[in-house]
Amino acid sequence: MDSSLTHRFVDVNGVRLHIAEQGEGPLVLLLHGWPESWYSWRHQFGALAAAGYRAVAPDQRGYARSEQPPDVTSYTLLHLVGDVIALIEELGEEQAVVVGHDWGAPVAWTAAMLRPDKIRAVAGLSIPPILPGGMVPPSVTRTQYGEGFYQIxxxxxxxxxxEFAKDIPGSFRRLLFGASGDNPLGGKPRPLVVPDGLGLLDTMPEPPALPAWLTEEDIQAYAEDFALHGEHAFTGAFNWYRNIERNNELLAPFRGRGIDVPALYVVGDRDMVTALRGPDTPLTAVVPQLHDAVVLPGCGHWTQQERPTEVNAALLDFLTHVDGPTDR
Known part of the structure; x- marks a missing residue:
């Protein structure tokens, strides 16, 4: 990574967040997913900065170096979108392009739905826009997939x-490989179900070797930051899931509303998400200004880490579509 990548802390929306940033120009916010951090965007900073953008990736509330509020109800989508809007303002900007992966995608999509005055364009990786609550509530997924469904x-x-805090490096090693396109057992995407009496990590054995896109140094980078929260290393991250039902209740007034800014969607064809039964609604019905829907062959869930070159190309093509060619 370029040495010009910098780190600092900011206070926004009642929480202290760690951010990593690089470059100058229009703001692009990079929102990680579960259970990751700013580090998941390590391959995007340089490409965005070189193209004339200011790339900023926070550790979102509850994650890694950022503050972990103790109250479970402090992790609703309204809190998370509030963090995004406050961060844009704290960075001295009026607007931003927001890019989200995994859980970061519902935050990005919802921010674009609620605040198009602040979000001038949006890109979602892995998770499509499921409006208004971001994800299908447990009352529905329980019926679809049973009590063992991972979100339940x-x-x-x-x-x-x-389970995850017992061996933090091992948890990352198992999960990052297990949900990747390199896992030979994941050739045909299927819903992630935890068998009765077992834990999620029991379904993901230690990999015999790490794939080319993932190193032991990467595992340690994640593990060291999450270990800062001790036995609660993953509690903030899991609290996002514990608000899915609440999100759908709180955002009910926005049911039927779409996203009115330019958008991009990127997903791997070996991503478990492609096997989930979400709302049977065409993307363009929710996002009429959809620029492109990119499917990456052989890619699993960790989109921007598994396929950084392709993801960077898709993002830069999208930004050119939004801003036009620049001399920055």
């Missing part, structure tokens, strides 16, 4: 938290 499993206070 995460609802149990302290259970998955303890």
């Amino acid at each position: 499993y995460f609802q149990q206070p302290g259970v998955a938290d303890a």
Whole structure:
């Protein structure tokens, strides 16, 4: 990574967030997913900065170096979107392009739906726009996939938290490989279900070797930051899942509203998300200004890490579509 990448802390919307940033120009906010951090965008900073953009990636609330509010209800989409809007203002900007992966995608999509005056364009990686609540609520997924569905499993206070915190590097190693396109057992995407009496990590054995896109140094970078929260290393991250039902209740007034800014969607064809039964609605019905929907062959869930070259190309093509060619 370029040495001009810098780190600092900012206070926004009642929480202290760690941010990494590089470059000058129009602001592009990069929102990580579960259970990641700013580090998941390590391959995007340089490309965006070289193209004349200011790339900023926060550790979102509850994650890595950022503050972890103790109240479960402090992790709704309204809180998370509030963090995004406050961060744009704290950075001295009026607007931003927002790019989100995994859980960061619902935050990005929802921010674009609620605040098009602040979000001038949006890109979602892996998770498509499921409006208005960001994700299908547990009351529905329980019927579709059973009690073992991973999002239902995460609802149990302290259970998955303890499982993942027991061996933090091992948890990242298993999960990042297990949900990747390099896992030979994941050739045909399917919903992630935890068998009765087991934990999620029991379904993801230690990889015999790390794939080319992932190093032991990468694993340690994630693990060291999450370890700052001790036995609650993953609790903030799991609390996002514990608000899915609440999100749908709080955002009910916006049901039927779409996204009125330019948009991009990128997904791997081996991503488990492609096997989930979401709302049967064409993307363009929700996002009429959809620039492109890019499907990456052989790519699993960790889109921008597994396929950085392709993701960077898609993002830069999208930004050119939004801003036109520049001399920056």
